Amino acid sequence: MTVTEExxxxxxxxxxxxxxxxxxxxRRISRVRRIRRVVACLLLGTLVLWxxxxxxxxxxxLQRYQPTPAIVNANWADRxxxxxxxxxxxxxxxxxxxxxxxxxxxxxxxxxxxxxxxxPVIITDIWYPHTNLVxxxxxxxxxxxxxxxxxxxxxxxxxxxxxxxxxxxxxxPDRQRQNKDAQPAEVTx
Amino acid sequence: MIGAVLWILLGWFVAGALxxxxxxxxxxxxxxxxxxxxxKTSESFAGDTAMLAGLSLLTGLGMTAxxxxxxxxxxxxxxxxxxxxxxxxxxxxxxVLGLRRRFFPVIAKGDEQTIRQAVASVxxxxxxxxxxxxxxxxxxxxxxxxxVVMNFARRPWGDWDxxxxxxxxxxxxxRAGTHWADTFTLPAIHPDYPLLIPLSIHRxxxxxxxxxxxxxxxxxxxxxxxxxxxxxxxxxxxxxxxIAWLGLILLIGNPFFVNFGSLQLADVPLxxxxxxxxxxxxxxxxxxxxxxSSMRWWVVAGVMFGLTLWIKNEGMMMLLASxxxxxxxxxVLLKQDAHARRIVQxxxxxxxxxxxxxxxxxxxxxxxxxxxxxxxxxxxxxxxxSQNAQMEKLTDVSRHTEILRAYEHMIxxxxxxxxxxMLVLLILLAGWHVSALGSAGRMLYGMAIAIIVxxxxxxxxxxxxxxxxxxxxETSLSRLMTQFWPAFVLWAMMVxxxxxxxxxx
Numbered sequence: 294m295t296v297t298e299e300x301x302x303x304x305x306x307x308x309x310x311x312x313x314x315x316x317x318x319x320r321r322i323s324r325v326r327r328i329r330r331v332v333a334c335l336l337l338g339t340l341v342l343w344x345x346x347x348x349x350x351x352x353x354x355l356q357r358y359q360p361t362p363a364i365v366n367a368n369w370a371d372r373x374x375x376x377x378x379x380x381x382x383x384x385x386x387x388x389x390x391x392x393x394x395x396x397x398x399x400x401x402x403x404x405x406x407x408x409x410x411x412x413p414v415i416i417t418d419i420w421y422p423h424t425n426l427v428x429x430x431x432x433x434x435x436x437x438x439x440x441x442x443x444x445x446x447x448x449x450x451x452x453x454x455x456x457x458x459x460x461x462x463x464x465x466p467d468r469q470r471q472n473k474d475a476q477p478a479e480v481t482x
Numbered sequence: 483m484i485g486a487v488l489w490i491l492l493g494w495f496v497a498g499a500l501x502x503x504x505x506x507x508x509x510x511x512x513x514x515x516x517x518x519x520x521x522k523t524s525e526s527f528a529g530d531t532a533m534l535a536g537l538s539l540l541t542g543l544g545m546t547a548x549x550x551x552x553x554x555x556x557x558x559x560x561x562x563x564x565x566x567x568x569x570x571x572x573x574x575x576x577x578v579l580g581l582r583r584r585f586f587p588v589i590a591k592g593d594e595q596t597i598r599q600a601v602a603s604v605x606x607x608x609x610x611x612x613x614x615x616x617x618x619x620x621x622x623x624x625x626x627x628x629x630v631v632m633n634f635a636r637r638p639w640g641d642w643d644x645x646x647x648x649x650x651x652x653x654x655x656x657r658a659g660t661h662w663a664d665t666f667t668l669p670a671i672h673p674d675y676p677l678l679i680p681l682s683i684h685r686x687x688x689x690x691x692x693x694x695x696x697x698x699x700x701x702x703x704x705x706x707x708x709x710x711x712x713x714x715x716x717x718x719x720x721x722x723x724x725i726a727w728l729g730l731i732l733l734i735g736n737p738f739f740v741n742f743g744s745l746q747l748a749d750v751p752l753x754x755x756x757x758x759x760x761x762x763x764x765x766x767x768x769x770x771x772x773x774x775s776s777m778r779w780w781v782v783a784g785v786m787f788g789l790t791l792w793i794k795n796e797g798m799m800m801l802l803a804s805x806x807x808x809x810x811x812x813x814v815l816l817k818q819d820a821h822a823r824r825i826v827q828x829x830x831x832x833x834x835x836x837x838x839x840x841x842x843x844x845x846x847x848x849x850x851x852x853x854x855x856x857x858x859x860x861x862x863x864x865x866x867x868s869q870n871a872q873m874e875k876l877t878d879v880s881r882h883t884e885i886l887r888a889y890e891h892m893i894x895x896x897x898x899x900x901x902x903x904m905l906v907l908l909i910l911l912a913g914w915h916v917s918a919l920g921s922a923g924r925m926l927y928g929m930a931i932a933i934i935v936x937x938x939x940x941x942x943x944x945x946x947x948x949x950x951x952x953x954x955x956e957t958s959l960s961r962l963m964t965q966f967w968p969a970f971v972l973w974a975m976m977v978x979x980x981x982x983x984x985x986x987x
Contacts, residue, residue, distance in 0.1 A: 333911040344735020348625040351737040359636035386664035405645045412653035
């Protein structure tokens with residue numbers, strides 16, 4: 294019901310004009326209506342002004358906390374170039390487990406970005422049990438040999454820039470740890 | 483590089499043109515013109531144009547994605563370039579449109595003169611309030627555009643969900659060729675999710691044969707822009723310019739909506755399709771009550787409901803909730819024909835409303851079922867939970883408490899939720915306007931029910947979630963709430979009575 298409807302429905306007027314009781318009632322309703330309108334106007338004003346604050350805040354957040362487009366584009370170009378060799382080497386749909394010692398970038402995880410760059414090869418996390426292929430991704434080639442020895446992998450293909458395809462088996466230290474730590478999953482595939 | 487960008491833009495334009503032609507075959511643009519001029523209603527040209535543009539973009543994306551799906555199913559079609567396929571479809575639609583105009587003209591001969599004469603009589607004069615809100619609205623649109631462009635530049639491939647669920651699958655399809663289905667095997671990429679977005683991205687990449695981030699960005703931006711156009715157009719049609727601008731300002735004032743949209747998350751496309759479907763339901767009800775042909779609007783509503791199914795799995799919940807809302811809305815709508823016999827009412831309902839909605843919805847249902855049967859796999863939220871485990875979760879008080887606490891936390895700290903509360907308060911203080919809007923107004927009860935039922939449905943999904951509940955709530959609640967934002971803004975702006983601001987009606 295609208296404010297106008299409410300007011301008109303409560304007006305009790307006699308043929309000679311409104312009675313004193315009706316006049317008082319009318320004044321009270323009028324006052325209430327005015328207050329309601331003032332509060333509604335305030336709410337409306339807040340609602341109209343709020344987007345300016347929220348959108349400016351949003352733009353400032355992006356400006357302050359997101360990396361600049363130049364850095365982002367350079368990172369993506371570098372990643373695409375590194376993973377192109379992997380995509381060409383394996384069949385579409387081949388599954389590899391992803392192993393990296395890179396720190397997480399500020400936005401996005403290494404695995405997700407590797408997956409986007411490495412498609413149509415499927416890149417899963419290191420705990421995925423149904424593959425013996427490991428994609429080793431380290432900062433540069435000098436760390437590669439050390440990482441292979443540390444985790445007990447067998448090198449299959451070296452793509453350069455700290456990227457290599459390896460093989461693991463159940464005897465590798467990492468795999469033994471995985472098997473030991475494996476928890477019964479609540480959701481079975 | 484510039485050439486590739488232009489090719490992608492061409493692909494996008496072709497999708498919009500296809501959508502317009504599909505709507506043209508349904509007689510939508512012609513009907514809008516007729517209702518505006520021949521019937522001399524005060525419905526605005528700008529509102530209709532905006533709505534038509536938004537609907538064309540959405541329909542175009544939905545239809546072209548279906549076309550790409552058919553292409554993927556056949557080795558022979560895979561050899562045909564996407565551009566040729568799109569071109570053939572356009573030629574076919576133009577032929578259908580020509581035949582339609584020849585044999586089923588929406589505007590009778592001689593009406594054109596009436597149209598031209600009537601133009602001047604229907605233009606509205608804008609007041610100072612309209613002007614102020616319009617200028618403020620344009621300023622907000624400029625701020626939103628700045629945010630969207632910054633997000634596109636700084637996170638070109640969007641957020642994690644966008645990468646792992648949508649864009650990666652588009653790349654699998656794009657790079658694996660005929661072996662694309664072999665790549666849809668691991669749960670990490672959610673192979674059971676619908677394919678509208680991946681197929682749309684893949685289609686745009688096929689134009690220049692280069693995988694630029696512009697394609698997913700354009701798909702995300704299309705949904706944002708369509709949402710603005712449809713919301714503004716619908717409100718402009720029913721509630722006048724001031725409320726239309728107010729609604730638009732509120733819509734884009736929600737930073738979650740703008741952020742998720744520009745980060746290419748599928749929650750915004752889903753929200754847009756849901757809102758557009760209900761906008762069409764309101765329009766169809768209005769036309770039905772005005773004794774005009776409403777059938778084509780019900781068909782478009784069906785197309786929009788189909789899009790919800792073809793965008794994201796949550797669309798199923800939205801469809802169920804909308805079903806409940808439509809039943810309520812239809813029963814209210816048919817009550818008007820109190821003199822008609824019950825059986826006649828039911829026949830009218832089936833013939834003039836349910837059947838057209840299903841006609842628009844059916845192609846999407848078919849493709850969705852086809853994809854479900856050929857690709858995967860049950861949903862990760864539903865599989866391998868015994869009935870006993872589900873019952874235990876439903877009756878576990880601690881889970882209810884945890885979900886309610888998350889809602890409470892969201893109400894306390896999420897500013898768009900404050901805004902929603904303020905909108906409800908505004909409606910309570912300023913009054914509501916449902917009866918003044920006639921049948922479209924009565925349908926708003928159904929829309930409110932659809933939103934509430936869908937929220938209750940999400941609550942149940944959280945209760946049954948196989949994941950760690952705290953993690954699941956933390957990572958998805960704000961996104962799920964954003965799915966209702968456009969529909970809620972449309973509903974609130976349709977309902978609120980601001981006649982004391984001298985707005986229409």
